[in-house]
Amino acid sequence: MWKPDRGSEQPLYQQIADDLERRISYGEFPPGSLLPSERKLAEQLGVNRSTVILAYSELRSLGIIESQTGSGTRVSKFKWGMTPRHTPNWHRYVEGGSFLPNLTFLRRIREALQKDKSLIDFASGELGADLSPVEEINQLMLENHYTEYLGYDNPQGFVPLREALVGFLSHYRNIQTTDSSILITSGSQQSLYLITQCLLAPGDAVAIEDPSYCYSLPMFQSAGLRLFRLPVDNHGVKPEDIRALYKKHRIKMLFINPNFQNPSGALLHPERRRELLEVASELGLPIVEDDPFSLTAYNGSPPPPLKSMDTIGSVLYIGSLSKIAASGLRVGWMVAPHSVIDRLADARQQMDFGLSVIPQRVAAQFLKSAHVQPHLERLRMNLQFKRDLLMEALDRELPGLITYTAPQGGLHLWCRIIPEVQDNRLLEEAIRQGVIFAPGSVYGSDSGYVRFTFARARAEDIGPGIAKFAAALRSTIR
Known part of the structure; x- marks a missing residue:
């Protein structure tokens, strides 16, 4: 006999209600048939009677069963014409989606x-x-008035913002790029989502740091990816561990946060940076570099990103304003080869037709202003x-x-x-x-x-x- 799974995150009463609904829909309990009493079903399933009471209450609220004093609990008869009509079992839909909930x-x-x-x-x-530049952004918004048409913008991102980022990345991160190689996103998390959905396939093996912010994102499991961990010490990951993972699992991509890593705060050692890029070049392995914290370096000398050392195009570089200005602007970016940008911009257009132009324009004004430094x-x-x-x-x-x-x-x-x-x-x-x-x-x-x-x-x-x-x-x- 079926038993509820006590190790599941789904409540026991919901498991019981779902199982009974399935059995009713399969005809095991036809309309009008008597269901086991609350006490008897509780004994059969090895649960408290109160759990069965909750399960019956759930089915009763959906109109699937009826209870009458002295007559027990029965499967509802047809109430609306010749065919039964039931409220959808939204719990089953919620539990059945492929995109996993947060931890x-x-x-x-x-x-x-x-x-x-x-x-x-x-x-x-x-x-x-x-810590946010609230006054500066308010001042910029007062000084600049919107006169252009506020319609859908380029799915790759607002051109003036991408142009501002070219100068910003060159000056502050020593990354040389063009506006056509930049994709504007709603933040680093959307950049990661686009990468996992568009550049990888279910079953692909990827390497993440251990511990890692990536581990807290169910989007990797939702995409069907196999995650393999790279231990992080005080100097970041060890490049030789990457080679070993590739040999054993044929990893297809590496996700890394080399500067003040989240959550450990580790800073990847300069020698390990050089070795990491050499390993990636040797294996033809793409590196996704998430770089939200570099400009917070307390000594005023931000460590260089891997992208600034990348001479062959191995690194997909992700950044945002969330950790250095304001998360509410919802502005992030990715620097990548043209073919990757085109692919992800197309996917982005299918999702939401691109970000609102208003926060993009505010971000462009801020990045070009004298307020940044x-x-x-x-x-x-x-x-x-x-x-x-x-x-x-x-x-x-x-x-x-x-x-x-x-x-x-x-x-x-x-x-x-x-x-x-x-x-x-x-x-x-x-x-x-x-x-x-x-x-x-x-x-x-x-x-x-x-x-x-x-x-x-x-x-x-x-x-x-x-x-x-x-x-x-x-x-x-x-």
Whole structure:
């Protein structure tokens, strides 16, 4: 006899309701037939009676079954003419799509932040309002009025923005390109989505860092890709590991975040950069370089991107304004060979006919303005200040219970908790205490790691936030 799967994320009552609906639709229980009592079905399935009550309630709300006192529960008879009419089982559709939902922890974090605005937020990977160039962007919008027709734009992106990016990338990242080799996206995540959907096929093997932000994106599994991990130490990935993965699994693409890696904060060593490009050239292996944090280097000397060292076109370069200006602008970019840009622009047009021209125009004005350099200098100074506040609070509140390596750029501090702890228990206790963070397992690590993002929280909340986290941790390990 069928039994519900207790290891499934789907609630037991929903599994039971879905199974009964299937059996009814197959004719096992014809219209008007009597179903087992709640108590009997609970005994058969090895669940609590309350679980069966919920399952019957679900089917009753869909009009599939009817219950009458003294007569038991029966399959509904035809109520609307000669054929039955039922509300679609939306749960089955929701569970059956090929695009996977976010990880459970990420959905829990989002739910908690929406429910309680007072939570001190160390989870959201974005800049706080105090770090964004809000006044500068408002000034630019006041100075420039829209007079042109606001229709669909070029699916490759607003031409003036692509032209502005040519100068920006040359000046700040030493990347020499042309506007025809740039695709504007709604951010790095859309760039990754287009790559996984258009340049790879189900069953392809790809390499990602371990730990890695990519691990938190179900889009890779939704695309049917096989993920293989490259361990990250304090100097980034080891090029020889890539060669070994290629030999064993014939990986078709490498995804890497070499500068202030998310979540570890690691900076790929200069010698490893050179070796990595040599391995990619030797194997004909494309590299997807996600570079959101380079310009946050606290010393004011951003490390070079791999793309600036790429002489044969191995690197697809991804960037955005989300981590250096404002995530709400929803402006990112990709630098790639013309054939790749054409393919992805065509797919992009099928999705949404391209971004709104308004944020693209604002971004173009900002990148060409005199505001960029002063903003970046303030951003670096304030990020370093918040990082130092966070580390001081951790040292004060959790001596001997947590270790970390101080990042030299970026928005995140990657920490290892010394005592054994369960991620779910720690997260729930932290939320109860009034603070939230990202568990390390979201990024592929074992339990016992946490990522604190210090860019979103206000400076005055960082100390109290870590005190709340310390209370949650001590309560969890007690």
